[in-house]
Amino acid sequence: MATTTGSERARTTLAYLRRKITSGDWPVGSRIPIEPELAEATGVGRSTIREAVRSLASVGMLETLPGRGTFVRAAAPTSAMLNEFLSAFTLEEILSYRRALEVEAAQQAAMHRTDEDVASLERAASEEIGCTRCPVLGFADGEDSAFDSRFHRLIFDSAKNRLLASLYDGINAQLRTPEHRGRLANVATGTEMERDHARVLDAIRRKDFIDSVHAMVDHVDHDVVIVNEQHEVVPPLTRTAEQQQRIDDAREAQARA
Secondary structure (H helix, E strand, O other), X not given: XXXXXXXXXHHHHHHHHHHHHHOOOOOOOOEOOOHHHHHHHHOOOHHHHHXXXXXXXXXXXXXXXXXXXXXXXXXXXXXXXXXXXXXOOOHHHHHHHHHHHHHHHHHHHHHHOOHHHHHHHHXXXXXXXXXXXXXXXXXXXXXXXXXXXXXXXXXXXXXXXXXXXXXXXXXXXXXXXXXXXXXXXXXXXXXXHHHHHHHHHHHHHOOOHHHHHHHXXXXXXXXXXEEOOOOOEOOOOOOOHHHXXXXXXXXXHHHHO
């Protein structure tokens, strides 16, 4: 049998850690095992473990917090790379991309969700009833909660598409950056948010991907939007009365068909 070189051990260890993350064994937000446990599981020294951890930290998948441990920050390096890439685009372009991801996730969730996914979505929707969202997001004192809706994150889990979920994480990370502070707002009331979530959930529960798309489109129109210095919603995210009427007419026609 050929002797395993140090570089081969490092690559194997890196692959092991990455697989644990991408497979969901180590979910985003969880703390990974400590160095001695990883060394025992992989059969390599602690220095090799540290090298693999540093490699994954460099692409944003892991983060080591002194005195607390190492945590999973992204299911794929896509999030970290995307965050840097997105800095070249306008907030309008970035938010439009986020909206497109949410609509696609709702559609795929309706097609691929399991009974366990529905149960998790139901719990999340119930937990977020009465949730207070900040009119203008300043990202201080928990004001970035609009980006941390468990209900929305579970829709991406239900879609069974890890790339969609990773792209969504990257978008949210970019929207949290200082240059966007004060430029985003939630214009939905608590009642409107609960109604929207109920519609999306109902469509996913019924596996109706068409209704799930319509429900999510309505929801993202006022979930997180761009505002000016007077806190007025900035076009083109605001539909004209004529555009909304055309959408309503099309839905009524579809309902009668």
